[in-house]
Amino acid sequence: MRRAHLLLTAAASLAVSACVAGPAPEIATPPPELPQSFAFSAAASDTATVAALLPVSDPAFTALAQAALDNGPSILEAAARVDSARARASGAGANRMPSVSGSVSATGTRTNAAQFGDNLPGGFSIDTEQLSYGGTLSAAWDPDLFGRLRAQERSALSLTEAAGADAAAVRISILAEIAGAVIDWRTLSAREDALGEDLVAAESLVALADIRERAGIAPGFDRVRAETAAEQSRSRISALDSQRAQIIGRLVALTAQSGQQVRDALRLLAPGASTPAAPASAPSALLTSRPDVQAAAARLAASDADLYAAAANRFPQLTLSAALGLLTFDTSTLLDDDAIAGSAGGSLLAPLFDFGRIQAQIDSAAADKQAAFQAYRGAVFGALGDAEAAYGLVAAADRELQAAMREEASATRAAELADVRFRAGLANFLTVLDARRVADSSGERAAAARGRAERARVLLWQALGGNEGRIAR
Template sequence: MNNNQTRALGPLGAIMAAALLAGCASYSGIEPQSTLRGAQDVGLTAPASGAPAAPVPALAPQWWTQFGDPQLDRLVAQALEGSPNLRIAQARLARAQAVQELARSATLPQVQGSLEAQRQRFSATSIYPPPLGGSTRELGTLRLGGSWELDFFGKNRQALEASLGASRAAQADVEAARVVLASNVARTYFQMARLQDQAQVAQRTLAQRQESLKLVGDRVSAGLDTTLEQRQSEGAIPEARQQIEALQEQLQLARNALAALVGQTDLKVEPHSLATARPLEVPTTIPADLLGRRADIAAARWRVEAATHDIASAKAQFYPNVNLTAFIGMSSIGLNRLLESGSQEWGAGPALHLPIFDAGRLRANLRGKTADLDLAVESYNAALLEAVRDVADQLASAQSIARQQVDQREAQSAAESAYDIALQRYKAGLGTYLNVLTAETAVLNQRRLAVDLAARALDTQVLLARALGGGFQADPGTLRLATTNTR
């Protein structure tokens, strides 16, 4: 082997020798224990026996506008503009992006400049001979230096990928916070509408009971009823008033909750009747691509990705760390000579660091990163199972409520028919007005039930919209992760 070959193989041979010595610090036996679940593990696949399942249309990003209520649209927009919870998520995203930029900087060359000037007395009994020894001089240094870590084993590259995954997870968290906030505003708004509709029914109930009391009073005066019936009718009136007051209390609490969501303390809003809201289109099956529709699942999957790269970066720390360093500048004793040509200095060369004995620090760090991965995987699995359960629950409730509304409408129709008959008999002199009021009681009960079912239907549609992702639109990278079941 000639001298040129020897010089060329010198740095490479040093690196190889360092890699062998690094075997003293080993990461063997440290492996993740959790397994990532995929769509097929929770039944999110098309039927194997026939054609693929019909796709479920994706929700629009502003799905709440489909209810056809401009007042609701304005409230949601106002909440998304100034919610503290949403701003917290955005601040976390900004922090994650800053960490990503910090990790990126570690993969690039670094350049520093320095200028030093000091006055120093040199020891007369040290290494400096007279006249320097025993004198006091001014020292000056002007230097430009640089370094570049040669990432042979991918430590910095994997750290950058991990920070990118954390940043993407934080971005998905922002989208998830938007969905939750919009759904909470819509649910609270419809809750207020329910209470207002119920208050109207309660007002009519109070009026009906007052009419009934007057009728019973007339019958007592005529000797047709006793004071027992009169006392019973009198007791029904404060009960009706109490129901109205309870509804007003709940309405004010709902208004306060909506004001907190919107970020406006003096919120003045009167929701429209539930009957004016246009229902959302409700799917009949769980979409097979649910994993790519939900921001919370996307965030959990990106955290798994980040934890995977964190482990790779932790393993790379077991190998040598190679840096190239260089500097050029001026140095002199005496500031007046700093810029003279003879004050020039420069240097360049590699620096190699390798772990041989670290008292278990690297293995402990790797065990921690491995535990973080297991935590991220199980968190993702839990989020996936919860998402499937959430959609299944809302679909079951939506379908059941639709059937209940059919039965309730039939019952209300029968009650209204009985009321009409009682009213006609009273007008024809064949029945008493008390029979009319009794028949109206059944109608009012059905109207209360109709309001409750209408409110439940809208609330379930909002919850279903949230369970289906709330209009979250995943990017290609997220969709790739959603369909990947490997680490």
Template sequence: MRPFLLALLAATALSGCTLAPRYERPELPVGQAWPVTAEAAPSAGVPAADLAWRDVFQDARLQSTIALALEQTRDLRVAVANIARARAEYRIQRADLLPAINAVGAGERARTPASVSQTGRAETIEQFSVSAGFAAYELDLFGRVQSLSAAALQSYLATEENRRTVQISLIAETANAYLTLAADRDLLKITQDTLASREAAYDLSRKRFEAGATSELDLRQAQTLTEQARSDAAVATAQVNRDLNALRLLVGAEVPAELLPQGGLATIAVRPDIAAGLPSDVLVARPDVLSAERALRAQNANIGAARAAFFPRISLTGSTGTISPELGDLFGAGARSWSFAPQIVLPIFSGGANIANLRGAEASRDAALAQYEKAIQTAFREVSDALAVRATITERVSAQGRLVEAATATQRLTQARYDSGVDGYLALLDAQRTLYAARQSLLASQLAEAANRVELYRALGGGG
């Protein structure tokens, strides 16, 4: 028993060092400021990472839809399952730091025939044993096992960050799909209203033509606009159905009718005052960037394991127990037994395998570094693009709103001039087309504004 305990104490005392390079976070391969105006990237306000998604998406129906997506979607289930698998792999690797102790019970009965027996008589031998011990436990003198355990830990943590990435993306995609559905429902209403007004105008033109008060050209122009609006209404109806299908796919289940948009795009509140902060604070907090950094740290730890392969490996095998030729005397006095078998393996020649493994580990570290820098640069561009849109989107929406007001007034005045015979029908048709297009453009700009807020939440690494 004493050698067994001494071996365990030696393993605990000698293990703990590592040959892995000291890790330092690389410099950010991007600028220290966003390439936009200060108004578009305000530092005041709440950082996106500190905002729960319910604080950003404040509409009750949208919140319920996002919650349903987080509960039902298969992509998030896959991410959670990957976390469980990575956690299990880390625990398996970490278990190698401690000896695996097993209890073994054995019994043997053997017969030796008289022709080969030393006594000239047939002999039957019985032996029974019970022992507890460990086999081939490696003393981690140079940190090989510890480095492998550290790499497994970083891989597990990277998988957790991947789950956060999937969750944030799912929230943003669901919100965008919901907003798009609301906007397309508004567009359908615009086309239906336009169709109704043009059908009334066409009916009036037909009656005036039959009475001889207008030309056939006016009648056919009115018919052309009517059929165009009818076609637009059919396209808008199909688009709304496609939006519903996209939302169902994201949610992973049928979306209850009471959760669908009810009051139009303008009634769905999305928080506008998300602070951009500094690139050095924002980018390193994004889960995809953190995942890339975890992968880099894992490859850095693998270099330590590859370096340790050049040094001797010491393994211990030991056990203690009892042995007896009679089962009844197995636990009797004098039946104790023990064994202790240390082994040292010194690499002398491996055909360059150890050098190749080290170079491979270093190359993997360099590739992970490049991936980390690419993740930083991609995040920087996404945030910059979102801020560039935010810098002008308010002005765009305001301009489109004024355009609709002007086009509405123009259409009203042109209608009055046409009714009084001052202008021809062509001027009225042009005013109607302008108003129709202006209303569509205003709706598109309002959707772009809402989508930009969603994109800022995602690009800035919004909270869960």
């Protein structure tokens, strides 16, 4: 009868809980529709690689990048977050296993015999001091009949994948920043070289104007104008030092190295400037190559598991438990049969009337999944936009570089012809100064344009998901 009563109670609980039980709501997550190709993409026959977009042949970049990968604060922080996510996933998996605990105790008790009064039966006495010894071994297990714990573990594992993708995104961002800083440093050096050549040419004009003034064949105003052009070149050279200081400060923060160590790396011999071709790629490749897209997809999977776990709260939870204990007042009888006590049982917890609490949790989890899906779509189209812009920027920067190089060649030739005509008495000094001024600015513009073309390739490398190549850990 007692067993039948227990079975009837369990059946009633299941029947009532069935009134609120049901599957998780369906949240549509259709895959985003992407175009077949990029508007500014390179030709399909191009065999260039993504890794070649980085300045991997520059020893300064490889040294600073390796230092950042080994000891950069941001990268180490991201790695610690991955370890934390793995620990949480391990804990979620352990929740599905039985829990076993044990305890031992020794308890002393002293009783006041007066509390029992003076009318005790004859021959009956009270032991007022007792010392008891005990031990207990207990176990409990949730068999997870409806998959709530399994869903929580899936969510934790997905968040671990998201943390790993976030760490990869941090590495790519750091490498892109270092590459950009090194390119900026090399560009400043190229600009300084161009301005140095301009200064030499301007000083030669100063010397020429001074000779002509002393000979009385030219006014002193020509010398003053030539000196002004020389001072302009000196001023522009001096202005480069402030930009160098900013670059060093940025690299110190990224690599966790001292300013002197950064300077030593930047002093390494620079290779020849290069502008590798942009590799061809398909928009769909961004789904597997971009870490931020992978992280968003993993978080979407985690939200789906969270929704399942919330819906599983509608169903009963069965817990099995058992305990084995020892209790004795004398250590010599600790292992006697009379000292052994045990219990075993199970409990069934079912929601009967929660007044909408579980449904509120389900609605919240469903909204979180919708938000995660939109975040995933945002990451996909953000990646698409980054790649489109980067391809367009590379094409525009290449056209600018070609035009700047043609301008530099033409302006230099014009300055040389003006100087020849002046020395032959066929042109005045103002014509020479104007031609020289145009040539001076064109050289610096060409150096800056080359730096922008190289930087555009770093942005494309980052937009396509990056490829650490030889410097990967």
